[in-house]
Amino acid sequence: MHVTDPIADFLTRIRNAQLAGHRIVEIPASKLKKRMTEILYDQGFILKYTFDDTSAVFKQGVIKIALKYDPVTKKPVIRELVRVSRPGLRRFSGATDIPRIINGLGMMIVSTSKGVMTDKQAREHNVGGELLCYVY
DSSP, X not given: OOOSOHHHHHHHHHHHHHHTTOSEEEEEXXXXXXXXXXXXXXXXXXXXXXXXXXXXXXXXXXXXXXXOBOTXXXXXXXXXXXXXXXXXXXXXXXXXXXXXXXXXXXXXXEEETTEEEEHHHHHHTTOOEEEEEEEO
């Protein structure tokens, strides 16, 4: 199977796993997806993750993500995970024009010339870039 938009696939696998109530989701790895996973972890959206490079299924390895749920309501911590820039319509933004997600409660993941980072980090480093997705 050939995926035309690996980032959308990454986000969809996380959404589907949450809807099904899974604890762990496995996603084919890439440098970009590994960085996005690290950002989700750093921002407290996922419990933990591992990179397994010895996967028989995917030659580039696999990312195992432990999803995070509210201990009381059992609802997923990630309420929304939306792709912004698509292969058919790329969305770019300057450092000052990066949109704020729910007045800063959510976060945008931005691919910049200085690497993949959150909207907040991009503003601090004063770099714009491609708006990959937003999470809250």
